[in-house]
Amino acid sequence: MVTLREYATVDGLSAGYWSTDPADPRASTAWLTANRWPEDGVRFLADTGAGAACAARTQDDHIGFPRMNCTDIAAGTGRDVTQPEADLKEARAEGLRQLNVCALGYGPSVFPASLPNGAGREGAGRDGAEGSRSAGPAFDADALVTSLEEHAGSQGRLLTFLHLEETNPVLPVLRERGWHVGVTDRYFLIEDIGADEAGYLARFPADRRRQLRRELASLDSAGATAEIHRGDTVTETIQQEVAWLEACADEKHGIPGDPARLLRVNERLRTAFGPRYAVALVRDRDGRAVASATLVLGTRDVLLRMVGLGPGSEEIGAYFHVAYHLPMRLARSTGCSRVLLGTGTGTPKLRRGAVAQPLLSAVPPAATAHGALLRRTDAALTACP
Template sequence: MVTVTLREYATVDGLSARYWSADPADPRASTAWLTANRWPEDGVRFLEATAAGAACAVRAQDDHTGFPRMNCTGIVAGTGRDVTQPEADLKEARAEGLRQLNVCALGYGQSVFPARIPEQQIPVNGADFDAAALVRALEEHADAQGRLLTFLHLDETNPVLPVLRERGWHVGVTDRYFLIEDIGADEADYLGRFPADRRRQLRRELASLDAAGATAEIHRGDTVTDAIQQEVALLEACADEKHGIPGDPGRLLRVNERLRTAFGPRYAVALVRDRNGRAVASATLVLGTRDVLLRMVGLGPGSEDIGAYFHVAYHLPMRLARSTGASRVLLGTGNGTPKLRRGATAQPLLSAVPPAAAAHGALLRRTDAAFAARP
């Protein structure tokens, strides 16, 4: 059995470059994303298991406050995803998982990073990456701290999933991640996949800005000015307020400034301005070699009147992807209805809890069944 020692780092900067692709298809797999998409209170740290040929992102917590999408109990219960659970079971799980060590990363991105062959920039297979050794080391690390170890928001190809299943872990779907996999060669090609009635609705949607005298803009890299960054932060704060989150333009500006610095020409902003030139909707975006990632939508007063949301959330990201040679747009989680109506597909995100976590396992089974029943 391989003996694995874990080393902890506050940021990815201390980790070996062998875990990262220099030019990833998905921007969430880049060091730029894992460095810039952070804030001091996020609690995310990085563990390196050199002998297992891997590193991972983790978040420890000692209660059930803050960051609900990084709290195992809420996630396996389907909280915020329209899953009904018995209150008694929720109470039992909250006690069982008061102290957690969650393997997860900000932005629903990659959380386990196998070592790569530098010349080929592909994951190492075989003995160089030992998923079982990594899982055992994490189990021992969490047990020594008296924490419940969990893996959150894994896609179906995550290399630790077979090991977790072999070890009897409870594994199930806890969310869905939406993406537009085929953006079309151009707008006409994109529209051509829909039935006639839906195509007419989308054409009206696309014409909404012209009808209102509004305009759309896409800025990249150096063309994203300080003034635009300020406008975006205010719009994102408005969107947070609409979702019951205290709007903090200063915090949002700091994150976007880090993204602009880290990604350079691969950082972009989509804006919609009303007939008076006032910014009413925005989207911050980052690019990989294959994917355009929609990080956040900002919506201010007047955006609903002109249908601005649909432009910054769907049509402008697709326009950016076509212009840069990308083929997919990553939309994130949340309400699937508007995404599916615009051609998105849903990929399951799975979470896993250990065999002894019976209360969490019961919640996870119900959540998995609820997602299985959805279209």
């Protein structure tokens, strides 16, 4: 018997699924509410018997949102994995109708309710946020997977789990049931930001320290300046500057730039996070904003949401400041210890002290075509240094 209830937003779910003070901002209701757009298709499924909720997305074709399409993810499409066309064709037919457990921004997608006596989630961390939580039913991962399987089966959909961290509590259940599980991406973060800039630099060998010092000095050399604004100090003018810079960055990546859409998202984030919403800006010698980063804070992590780059940013090395050095400065000043950088190209992140954590995806035993794709993607990404 299917016991799941569906909600369009997190607002209708019990507060027991959410930490009041999350270590990782992506585990907060603020993130799951504000980091949305009307066409994302994400819904929230709650199973009170299993003591859990999850974020999920259905689809009936292979159009749009490749990061939420299990066929593209299993095939490593965004990671340049080579797959036989015949296998891709078979998988597209196998997975035409999907129910994918996944969330926006590569964040947690499974939310266990509180354990009795306020013990909090088992294995609290990136996929189980820390903080005070109300008491609730014990989390039963096996029951949750069963409910999701029945729910997907009743709709004729292929159930999958995408972008899971290794500590996700459903992974042992999936492996026990014979699901195909493999690495489909990497998430980068800087775990050692140092007590100060000198402490951060001390972790690198001498030649790399010299390079990073030159990088850190690039703004002074160009007469440029760096700024960090939080909460109420992020003015309407700054929000408009950031939206324009983010639209410029989209254009550089072949995405139509839409400052109005980007401004709406950033306004939602500012409203939802309040003082935990921040903007890093670099201005050239004439005071023009040439690079930006939008950031949100948890109690442990600073999350880099998006970098904006406009004309003149490359000449002064502004990207490295808004993408790495200013988020670390913000983390140190607010008592956070890590910076979450997201996925994407690994080399520049690794050269600045990031580590790569694998993200895994899982498809059921009967999904043989997706299983074949997943095995190749896992082998290709696991072989990368």
